[in-house]
Amino acid sequence: xxxxxxxxxxxxxxxxxxxxxxxxxxxxxxxxxxxxxxxxxxxxxxxxxxxxxxxxxxxxxxxxxxxxxxxxxxxxxxxxxxxxxxxxxxxxxxxxxxxxxxxxxxxxxxxxxxxxxxxxxxxxxxxxxxxxxxxxxxxxxxxxxxxxxxxxxxxxxxxxxxxxxxxxxxxxxxxxxxxxxxxxxxxxxxxxxxxxxx
Amino acid sequence: xxxxxxxxxxxxxxxxxxxxxxxxxxxxxxxxxxxxxxxxxxxxxxxxxxxxxxxxxxxxxxxxxxxxxxxxxxxxxxxxxxxxxxxxxxxxxxxxxxxxxxxxxxxxxxxxxxxxxxxxxxxxxxxxxxxxxxxxxxxxxxxxxxxxxxxxxxxxxxxxxxxxxxxxxxxxxxxxxxxxxxxxxxxxxxxxxxxxxxxxxxxxxxxxxxxxxxxxxxxxxxxxxxxxxxxxxxxxxxxxxxxxxxxxxx
Numbered sequence: 001x002x003x004x005x006x007x008x009x010x011x012x013x014x015x016x017x018x019x020x021x022x023x024x025x026x027x028x029x030x031x032x033x034x035x036x037x038x039x040x041x042x043x044x045x046x047x048x049x050x051x052x053x054x055x056x057x058x059x060x061x062x063x064x065x066x067x068x069x070x071x072x073x074x075x076x077x078x079x080x081x082x083x084x085x086x087x088x089x090x091x092x093x094x095x096x097x098x099x100x101x102x103x104x105x106x107x108x109x110x111x112x113x114x115x116x117x118x119x120x121x122x123x124x125x126x127x128x129x130x131x132x133x134x135x136x137x138x139x140x141x142x143x144x145x146x147x148x149x150x151x152x153x154x155x156x157x158x159x160x161x162x163x164x165x166x167x168x169x170x171x172x173x174x175x176x177x178x179x180x181x182x183x184x185x186x187x188x189x190x191x192x193x194x195x196x197x198x
Numbered sequence: 199x200x201x202x203x204x205x206x207x208x209x210x211x212x213x214x215x216x217x218x219x220x221x222x223x224x225x226x227x228x229x230x231x232x233x234x235x236x237x238x239x240x241x242x243x244x245x246x247x248x249x250x251x252x253x254x255x256x257x258x259x260x261x262x263x264x265x266x267x268x269x270x271x272x273x274x275x276x277x278x279x280x281x282x283x284x285x286x287x288x289x290x291x292x293x294x295x296x297x298x299x300x301x302x303x304x305x306x307x308x309x310x311x312x313x314x315x316x317x318x319x320x321x322x323x324x325x326x327x328x329x330x331x332x333x334x335x336x337x338x339x340x341x342x343x344x345x346x347x348x349x350x351x352x353x354x355x356x357x358x359x360x361x362x363x364x365x366x367x368x369x370x371x372x373x374x375x376x377x378x379x380x381x382x383x384x385x386x387x388x389x390x391x392x393x394x395x396x397x398x399x400x401x402x403x404x405x406x407x408x409x410x411x412x413x414x415x416x417x418x419x420x421x422x423x424x425x426x427x428x429x430x431x432x433x434x435x436x437x438x439x440x441x442x443x444x445x446x447x448x
Contacts, residue, residue, distance in 0.1 A: 019215050113293035114210055116442035147251045150283040158286070175241045185275050186247035 007033075056088065059130070061106030061123050063088045071103060078102045080137040084127060084156065086110055086144060094142070102140070105130065110148040111155055119155060131160050138166040145172045145190075202268070203258045204228050205276055207317060208251050209296045213239070221249050221270065223257065224299050224316060229308035233259050235270040245273055252279040252292050252320050277317070281324040288323055290446040291332045295319055295339060301439045302347045312346040315339070318409040334422055336447065338412050340429050341404050349436045352377030353402040359383050369398050373431035391431060397424040 007029055014025035032040045056062065057069035064070065071077060071091070081102025083094060091104045107122045130136060139160055143149035157167045173191030174183050183191075206223035209230070214220045219238040223231050238245045248255055254277040261268030282288045299316055303309060319339040326332055344350075355362045356369075357377040363369055369378040370390040378398060379390055393401075400417060404425075407415055417425065 113290055113443040113446045114297060118446065145247070147283050147289065151286055151289045154284075154286045154289075178242055182242070182244060184246045184248050186250070186253075186278055186280060189278075189280070190247075 056106075060091075060104045061088065061108060061126070062091045062104055076101070079135055081140065082127070082130060082136055082138070083140040083142050084153075085142050086149065086152075090142065102138075107143070107152065110143055110146075110152040112148050119159075122152070124156060124159060127156065128159055128163075131163050131165055136165055138168060140168050140170065142170045199260045199262060201258055201260050201271060202228065203256065204231075206231070206255055206257050207313070207320070208249055208253050208255065209299060210251050211235075211238070211249055217243075219249065220267065222300075223255075224303075224313060225257070225308070226310060226313045227308060228306065230299070230303050230305045231259075232267055232305065233257070233270045234267050238270075245270065248273050248275055250283070251296065252282050253277065254279075254317055277321065279320055279324050282320070287332055288326070290443065291336050292320055292323055294336060294441065294443040294447060295323070297441055297443045298340070298343055298437075301437045301441070302343065309346060312343060315342050315346055315409070319343075322409050322412070331416070333426070333447070334416055335412075337422065337426050337429050338404055338409075338415075340433050341401065342409075344433060344436055345405055347436075349376060349432075350405065351401070351432060353398065353405065356380040356383050363398070365395055365399060368395050369393055371398070371401075371428040371432070373428065373435040376432060376436070391428050393428060394424060397421060397428070401425055401428065 010029050010032075011022070011025045014020055014028055015022060020028070032043065053065045054063060055065070055067060057064045057067060057072055059068045059072040062069050062071065066073075078101045081100075082105050083100060083102055084105045084107060085091060085094070086107055086109060088106050091106065094100050094104070105123070105127045107124065107127075109117060109122055111117060111119060111122070127139075131139060139156070141153040141156060143152050153169055160167060171194045173187060173194055174180065180188070204223075204225035204227045206225040206228075209222040209224055211219045211221045214234060217237050217239040219235045221233050221235050221238070223233060225231055235243075235245050235249055237243050238249055253275065256274040256276050258271040258273075259268045260271055279292075282292045295316060299312070303312060316339075319335065319342075323332065323335050326335055341351075351371075353363070356379055357372055357375050358379060359382070361380060363378055363380065367381055369380055370384040371377070371393050372379050372390045374389060378393075384390055400415075400421060403415060404412075
């Protein structure tokens with residue numbers, strides 16, 4: 001590998017990707033070499049398109065090629081509901097359910113005092129601005145049920161309380177298809193707290 | 199590979215690969231350790247909700263001796279502290295305690311006194327109400343924790359002349375040397391903090407008071423502000439660290 005600077009540089013770039021170590025990066029480089037010029041150029045083209053065309057929606061912060069994104073500009077979506085998520089990828093996860101018809105808001109992370117991440121590092125002010133205009137009736141807080149995710153939800157609920165919108169948190173409880181025997185105490189406790197009439 | 203077990207506090211966790219986590223524990227027996235929890239992010243993980251910060255767990259892990267990372271085998275909840283996540287201020291203060299542990303103790307360096315203190319501190323924090331109480335818990339914890347690390351301030355006698363402090367005069371606190379200076383010796387040094395005699399006595403009381411009794415010891419707001427100046431200066435001098443969590447505290 002040391003004989004070619006080009007290979008070395010590409011290996012270094014690939015190593016920056018999550019879950020890719022030196023050996024995997026080298027394997028990928030060799031694969032591309034063996035696959036031929038066409039494959040490598042096609043990959044390069046797609047990577048270039050990704051860098052040039054894919055942007056974040058100025059309203060929700062989701063991944064898009066048009067600004068605002070298809071969800072934010074759609075007249076079919078319910079503009080009175082905003083689902084708040086941590087990362088752009090979370091939008092795709094909710095969209096897979098085909099049930100939620102409202103809008104989204106991506107925070108780009110969670111509060112994390114230990115990492116020095118405060119509210120100013122997140123897109124919380126942008127959310128408050130969206131809520132202020134009076135059209136939003138409900139904000140669904142869909143941050144992960146981790147300690148940081150819970151803290152972020154608490155913080156946001158405090159920030160938007162004064163605007164009189166309904167603030168809800170996604171339910172936490174027993175996963176569908178699981179067995180109670182293997183559910184941990186905290187999840188079970190949360191499922192009891194969030195029980196519903198049937 | 200040998201199995202190890204310990205009672206441990208969850209300090210924090212980091213993502214590893216798609217569904218794994220590295221969990222940082224403060225163990226009673228093994229001190230600060232980092233353990234890989236395979237599949238911890240998966241919906242049906244047997245670790246699931248137990249690995250969130252501030253809970254006390256009984257853990258079993260395995261790995262080669264002196265390995266940098268070991269693997270988690272099983273966890274059982276010992277004490278859950280869900281009350282901390284339900285209150286933003288408590289979450290900030292608990293995060294600060296975790297940062298103190300990380301600043302004061304190296305990995306693999308057990309400290310039973312510090313462990314018991316952090317466990318009691320987090321449980322006490324969970325029970326408190328009002329931001330003044332939280333500030334008091336945290337300052338009480340600071341001094342006790344520094345003391346557990348071996349940085350017990352000298353409050354019985356003057357650091358320079360070694361004369362016993364009578365308690366009748368207002369002394370000074372030297373954060374760098376870690377103790378009191380009498381009025382006469384304070385002229386010979388700089389960088390010390392004036393203390394009322396009441397505040398100096400109060401610092402001494404903290405050192406000999408257990409967490410269970412600390413609620414009875416609760417200081418007035420002015421006294422809390424006065425002791426806080428000395429405790430924070432002492433902490434900064436000893437740990438030499440900028441605390442990321444500090445700006446979140448009320």
